[in-house]
Amino acid sequence: xxxxxxxxxxxxxxxxxxxxxxxxxxxxxxxxxxxxxxxxxxxxxxxxxxxxxxxxxxxxxxxxxxxxxxxxxxxxxxxxxxxxxxxxxxxxxxxxxxxxxxxxxxxxxxxxxxxxxxxxxxxxxxxxxxxxxxxxxxxxxxxxxxxxxxxxxxxxxxxxxxxxxxxxxxxxxxxxxxxxxxxxxxxxxxxxxxxxxxxxxxxxxxxxxxxxxxxxxxxxxxxxxxxxxxxxxxxxxxxxxxxxxxxxxxxxxxxxxxxxxxxxxxxxxxxxxxxxxxxxxxxxxxxxxxxxxxxxxxxxxxxxxxxxxxxxxxxxxxxxxxxxxxxxxxxxxxxxxxxxxxxxxxxxxxxxxxxxxxxxxxxxxxxxxxxxxxxxxxxxxxxxxxxxxxxxxxxxxxxxxxxxxxxxxxxxxxxxxxxxxxxxxxxxxxxxxxxxxxxxxxxxxxxxxxxxxxxxxxxxxxxxxxxxxxxxxxxxxxxxxxxxxxxxxxxxxxxxxxxxxxxxxxxxxxxxxxxxxxxxxxxxxxxxxxxxxxxxxxxxxxxxxxxxxxxxxxxxxx
Amino acid sequence: xxxxxxxxxxxxxxxxxxxxxxxxxxxxxxxxxxxxxxxxxxxxxxxxxxxxxxxxxxxxxxxxxxxxxxxxxxxxxxxxxxxxxxxxxxxxxxxxxxxxxxxxxxxxxxxxxxxxxxxxxxxxxxxxxxxxxxxxxxxxxxxxxxxxxxxxxxxxxxxxxxxxxxxxxxxxxxxxxxxxxxxxxxxxxxxxxxxxxxxxxxxxxxxxxxxxxxxxxxxxxxxxxxxxxxxxxxxxxxxxxxxxxxxxxxxxxxxxxxxxxxxxxxxxxxxxxxxxxxxxxxxxxxxxxxxxxxxxxxxxxxxxxxxxxxxxxxxxxxxxxxxxxxxxxxxxxxxxxxxxxxxxxxxxxxxxxxxxxxxxxxxxx
Numbered sequence: 072x073x074x075x076x077x078x079x080x081x082x083x084x085x086x087x088x089x090x091x092x093x094x095x096x097x098x099x100x101x102x103x104x105x106x107x108x109x110x111x112x113x114x115x116x117x118x119x120x121x122x123x124x125x126x127x128x129x130x131x132x133x134x135x136x137x138x139x140x141x142x143x144x145x146x147x148x149x150x151x152x153x154x155x156x157x158x159x160x161x162x163x164x165x166x167x168x169x170x171x172x173x174x175x176x177x178x179x180x181x182x183x184x185x186x187x188x189x190x191x192x193x194x195x196x197x198x199x200x201x202x203x204x205x206x207x208x209x210x211x212x213x214x215x216x217x218x219x220x221x222x223x224x225x226x227x228x229x230x231x232x233x234x235x236x237x238x239x240x241x242x243x244x245x246x247x248x249x250x251x252x253x254x255x256x257x258x259x260x261x262x263x264x265x266x267x268x269x270x271x272x273x274x275x276x277x278x279x280x281x282x283x284x285x286x287x288x289x290x291x292x293x294x295x296x297x298x299x300x301x302x303x304x305x306x307x308x309x310x311x312x313x314x315x316x317x318x319x320x321x322x323x324x325x326x327x328x329x330x331x332x333x334x335x336x337x338x339x340x341x342x343x344x345x346x347x348x349x350x351x352x353x354x355x356x357x358x359x360x361x362x363x364x365x366x367x368x369x370x371x372x373x374x375x376x377x378x379x380x381x382x383x384x385x386x387x388x389x390x391x392x393x394x395x396x397x398x399x400x401x402x403x404x405x406x407x408x409x410x411x412x413x414x415x416x417x418x419x420x421x422x423x424x425x426x427x428x429x430x431x432x433x434x435x436x437x438x439x440x441x442x443x444x445x446x447x448x449x450x451x452x453x454x455x456x457x458x459x460x461x462x463x464x465x466x467x468x469x470x471x472x473x474x475x476x477x478x479x480x481x482x483x484x485x486x487x488x489x490x491x492x493x494x495x496x497x498x499x500x501x502x503x504x505x506x507x508x509x510x511x512x513x514x515x516x517x518x519x520x521x522x523x524x525x526x527x528x529x530x531x532x533x534x535x536x537x538x539x540x541x542x543x544x545x546x547x548x549x550x551x552x553x554x555x556x557x558x559x560x561x562x563x564x565x566x567x568x569x570x571x572x573x574x575x576x577x578x579x580x581x582x583x584x585x586x587x588x589x590x591x592x593x594x595x596x597x598x599x600x601x602x603x604x605x606x607x608x609x610x611x612x613x614x615x616x617x618x619x620x621x622x623x624x625x626x627x628x629x
Numbered sequence: 630x631x632x633x634x635x636x637x638x639x640x641x642x643x644x645x646x647x648x649x650x651x652x653x654x655x656x657x658x659x660x661x662x663x664x665x666x667x668x669x670x671x672x673x674x675x676x677x678x679x680x681x682x683x684x685x686x687x688x689x690x691x692x693x694x695x696x697x698x699x700x701x702x703x704x705x706x707x708x709x710x711x712x713x714x715x716x717x718x719x720x721x722x723x724x725x726x727x728x729x730x731x732x733x734x735x736x737x738x739x740x741x742x743x744x745x746x747x748x749x750x751x752x753x754x755x756x757x758x759x760x761x762x763x764x765x766x767x768x769x770x771x772x773x774x775x776x777x778x779x780x781x782x783x784x785x786x787x788x789x790x791x792x793x794x795x796x797x798x799x800x801x802x803x804x805x806x807x808x809x810x811x812x813x814x815x816x817x818x819x820x821x822x823x824x825x826x827x828x829x830x831x832x833x834x835x836x837x838x839x840x841x842x843x844x845x846x847x848x849x850x851x852x853x854x855x856x857x858x859x860x861x862x863x864x865x866x867x868x869x870x871x872x873x874x875x876x877x878x879x880x881x882x883x884x885x886x887x888x889x890x891x892x893x894x895x896x897x898x899x900x901x902x903x904x905x906x907x908x909x910x911x912x913x914x915x916x917x918x919x920x921x922x923x924x925x926x927x928x929x930x931x932x933x934x935x936x937x938x939x940x941x942x943x944x945x946x947x948x949x950x951x952x953x954x955x956x957x958x959x960x961x962x963x964x965x966x967x968x969x970x971x972x973x974x975x976x977x978x979x980x981x982x983x984x985x986x987x988x989x990x991x992x993x994x
Contacts, residue, residue, distance in 0.1 A: 146851065354725060380821050382827050392750060396746055411728075415723035432703055447754045451757070520671055521671070523845065528855065605724045
C-alpha cells in the first residue's frame with residue numbers, strides 16, 4: 072500500500088464510531104448518505120407542493136377568463152411555483168441530494184470534507200422552504216420567481232419573506248458548494264486522478280464553484296431588495312435615484328449560472344446511466360468532462376442575454392449573444408457523445424435508461440430553442456412570452472427533472488437496498504414523456520403568436536391549445552403520482568437489490584447497499600477509468616467489502 | 630471476455646441507409662420552414678418584421694435538421710443495439726472510448742455554424758437598429774395598467790389607441806410612470822421594456838395597414854393580464870391627420886405641465902371642483918366608486934371621504950384632511966388593498982391635484 076501511504080492513507084483509514092440512537096443517526100446525522108436522503112425526501116415534498124401549484128396554474132388557464140382562482144392568488148401561485156421549483160426542488164435534489172448521496176463514495180472518500188457544515192447546510196434548507204411557503208400567509212410575492220423591482224417593491228409583505236427565504240437557501244447552497252469542492256480536491260482515494268473521476272463527480276466539480284461564487288451575487292441582490300422594502304434605502308427605486316436594472320444584472324449574474332447548477336449534475340447522472348445500461352464505455356470521456364468545465368466558465372459571461380429588452384446599449388448586448396451561441400458548442404459535444412455512446416452497445420431498457428435517453432431527446436430540444444432565444448432579433452419578439460416558458464420547462468423538466476428521475480431509478484437500490492418496481496417505472500416514464508411534451512410543446516407557438524407569460528387571463532384565440540396543455544399536464548401529474556406510489560411500495564416490497572444490481576462499475580456499486588456508515592472497510596486504490604466493461608475493475612483493496620470481515624476499528628473505540 | 634473486446638465495429642449498410650433517410654427528413658424539414666407561411670398566422674406589420682421571420686426560419690430550419698439527426702440516431706441506435714433475448718446475460722458492447730477525428734469535426738462544424746449564425750444575427754439586428762431616425766417621434770408611457778402616448782403638438786397624454794400613418798418612419802421613445810412594463814406588438818416582432826427613469830428607443834416603419842395588439846410582457850401588478858392597447862396603422866394619410874388634429878383640439882385645454890413630483894409643494898388654493906369632477910371620471914373611476922367607503926372596486930369608495938364620521942382617518946392612518954388627501958394623490962400609497970399610484974404614474978399635475986381635492990371636498994354622505 073505504498074500509494075496509499077503517499078496519499079495519506081493513514082488519515083483516510085481513520086474513522087469515527089457510528090453514532091447510536093435515532094436522532095443522531097437519522098435526524099441530525101453527519102453521514103453524507105443520510106444527509107443526501109434527507110435532501111431527497113425534503114426536495115420531493117417541496118416538489119409535490121410546487122407541483123400542486125403548477126396544476127393550479129394550468130387549471131386557471133383552462134378558460135381564457137380564468138376563474139379558478141383570483142388574479143391576485145394566481146400571481147402568488149406562479150411566483151411560488153417558480154421559486155420553489157428552482158431553489159427548493161431542482162438545485163437541492165441535484166446538489167445536496169444526489170451529490171451528497173453518491174459522489175463521496177464515487178471518489179472513495181469516507182465522508183465529505185466538513186460533515187458538520189453539511190448537516191448545517193441541510194437543516195437550513197427545510198427551514199427556508201417553510202419560510203418561502205409561509206409567505207402565502209402574509210401575502211405572497213406576485214412578480215414571478217424573478218421579482219423585478221419596482222413592482223416587487225410594491226409587493227405584499229410576503230415579498231420580504233421571500234427575500235429572506237431565498238437568501239437562506241442560498242447560504243445553504245454556498246456552503247454545499249464549498250464542501251463539495253474541498254471534498255473533490257482533497258479527499259479522493261489514492262490513484263483517483265482528475266481524469267479517472269466518474270463523470271457524475273465531474274458534474275459536481277463543475278457545479279461547486281458556481282454554487283459558491285454566483286450565489287453570493289444573488290445574496291447581495293436579495294439583501295438590497297429586502298433593505299429597500301423594509302428600510303426604504305432606494306437601491307432599486309428610480310424615483311429616488313435607484314436603478315431597477317441593477318437588480319436584473321445581479322439577479323441574472325446568479326440565475327444564469329444557476330441554470331448550469333441545475334443541469335451540470337444532471338449531465339453527470341446521464342453520463343453514469345448511459346454507459347451502465349449500454350454495457351459500454353462512455354464515448355469521449357475527456358470531452359464530456361472538460362465541456363462541463365467550459366460550460367461552467369462560459370456560464371458566468373452570458374447573463375445579460377436575459378436582458379435584451381431591458382434597455383442596455385446595443386454594443387453591450389452583442390458579446391452576450393455571441394458567447395451564448397458559443398455555449399452551444401460544448402453542449403453539442405456532450406449530446407453527440409451521449410448519442411455515440413449508444414452505438415455498438417448492448418442496451419438494457421431499465422426505467423433509468425429510458426429516462427436517460429428521454430433526457431437527451433428533450434434537453435436537446437430545449438438547447439436548440441435556447442439558441443433561438445440568444446438571437447437578439449428573435450428574442451425581441453418572444454422575450455417575456457410563453458415561448459420562454461416552453462423553453463425553460465424543456466431544459467428544467469425535460470432536462471433536470473428527467474435526470475433526477477433517472478438518478479432515482481438508478482441509485483434507489485443503493486440507498487434502500489431494494490429496486491424500484493420496473494413496471495410502474497415504465498408507466499411513469501411513458502405517461503410523463505407524453506404528458507410533458509403535450510404540456511410544453513404548444514407553448515412555443517402560443518408565445519410566438521402573442522401570448523405573454525405570467526397572465527391570469529388570455530386572449531380567447533388561444534383557448535384550444537391552453538386546454539390541450541392543461542389536460543396533458545394532468546397526465547404528467549398522474550405519472551408523477553405513479554412515481555411516488557412506486558417509491559412507497561418499493562421501500563417495503565421492492566425486490567432485494569444486492570450490492571450491484573445493474574452491473575455498474577463505479578465505486579459506489581462495489582460496496583453493500585446501503586453502504587456502511589464508514590463507506591469502505593479499506594480505502595481502495597484506483598488504477599484507471601471505471602467505464603471499460605471489457606477490463607477488470609480498476610480498483611484494489613475492495614476484497615473485504617462484501618464479506619463478513621470485521622469493519623475498521625473506530626478511532627476512540629479502543 | 631477478451632474475444633469480445635477484439636471485435637471492431639464498422640459503420641454498416643444499415644447505418645448509411647438510416648443516415649440517408651434522416652438526410653431526406655432533414656431536407657424536408659428545412660423546406661418546410663422555408664415555405665411555412667408565417668405571415669398567414671401573424672402579419673408582418675413593419676418592414677423589419679420580415680427580417681425577424683427570416684432569422685426564425687433560418688434557426689428553425691437548421692435546428693430541425695440537427696434535431697432530426699440527433700433524435701433519428703437516438704432511436705436507431707436504441708433499436709439496433711438493444712440487448713436481445715439471445716444474448717448471454719453478461720454480454721457487453723464494443724468498448725469504444727473515443728474517436729478524435731469524429732470529435733474534431735463535431736466541434737469544428739458547430740463552431741463554424743456559430744460563426745455563421747453570429748454574422749446573420751448581427752446583420753439583421755443592425756437592420757432593425759438602423760431604421761431611419763427622422764419621422765414621427767412618439768413617446769409611449771407605461772402605467773399600471775395601460776399605455777399612454779405623447780405626440781408632438783398634442784397636449785398631455787393620449788390614453789386611447791395609438792395611430793400611425795402607413796409607410797412613415799416612427800421613433801418610439803419608451804418610458805414608464807411606475808414599474809417596468811413590456812411594450813410588445815407581436816405583429817411588429819418588436820418589444821422593449823418601459824423602464825421608470827430610463828428612456829429607451831425603438832424605430833420602425835409600418836408597412837401593412839391594420840389594427841394590432843400592444844401587449845404588456847413584463848409582470849406589472851394585479852391587472853397585468855389585462856394590460857392591452859391597440860395600435861392602428863392607417864393607410865389613408867388624411868384620416869390620420871384628422872385623428873391627429875382631433876386630439877390637438879381635444880387636448881388644447883389640457884395642461885402640458887409635467888406631473889407633480891414627490892415632495893413638491895402643492896397649493897390647494899384655487900382648486901376647481903368642476904374640472905376635478907371631469908378628471909375624476911377620467912382617472913379615478915377605474916378603481917374608486919362614488920359610494921361609501923366600504924364599497925370598494927380596487928380602492929375604497931370615496932363618497933364623503935372628507936366628511937365621514939365613521940372613517941375619520943384615511944387608509945394611511947392620517948386624519949381625513951384636504952392636505953392628507955393631496956398627499957396620497959401626490960405620493961401614492963401601498964396598503965392592504967393594493968397600490969394607489971403616485972402623481973407621476975397617474976399623470977396628475979399640482980393643479981390637477983388641487984382640482985381633485987376640491988371636487989372630493991364637495992362630496993357629502
